[in-house]
Amino acid sequence: MEYANLRRQAASLKRSLFDQGYLDEQFCQVEDLQDEASPNFAEEVVSLFFKDSARLVTNIEQAMEKYPKDFNRWDAHMQQLRGSCFSIGASKMNNECTSFRNSCGEENAEGCRRTFQKVKREHAILRQKLESYFQLLRQAGPARAATRPGSM
């Protein structure tokens, strides 16, 4: 029953991610798109998200250094990151992205620096939590195994 236990842990982790506002309903939508043809779809999307978002975060960091006070440029980069966050339901991270954009709107450089640190923090936290989640799922094995009692 090891698999059932792992599955329970994964479900519990997912629930807490929702309860704590890290993820929203869009994540369920992504998991819903998994099927026999794409059994690892959610993990693939999330993996792509972290690859792309890491690049975008670096772009923003460089832009903030190279183009001080170019709030439009900073904002444009953050818009891109926000779009990706929406697609996987990265709710908390999205909120920090919005705060950053608000600071850009106010032309508040210090505010931007502060909120950008928060964006990076949420990015790192979410990555770690989702990595744990998918690792649990991988260890738990394919769903079929869990639905056939006594087959292990």
Place this chain on the structure above:
Amino acid sequence: MATMGGDRRQMMEDVAEDKFPEGLRILVVDDDRVCLMVLEALLRRCKYQPTTVMDAKTALRMLMAGKQQFDLVITDVRMPDMDGFKLLELIRLEMDLPVIMLSVDCDKKVVMKGIEHGASDFMVKPVRTHELKN
């Protein structure tokens, strides 16, 4: 939408009445790979046939080349190489295809701009299944 011509309105009504159910050939244009991946899966789930491209120029080339036929274009409002509205205009000028604009924001100004440029509809990210079925 007052700017829509009669043919386009008929087509949108057809789509609304589900006269183009399965196999609708959709060209999706967005520079965000994550969004494209999710949207493509969503469209396939709805039994449509999506083709994804990451920039407007490639989209236009595909549409002009005519090797592949499309029934609908869904495009992000904001892209690096060409504004989504510009793409919308060009598509409307060259061919009679409905275009749906996709945006992160529900900014009224952006929606109005889309309608003025001839967009058939407007969707806000993240896109949900029931929105696509309509």
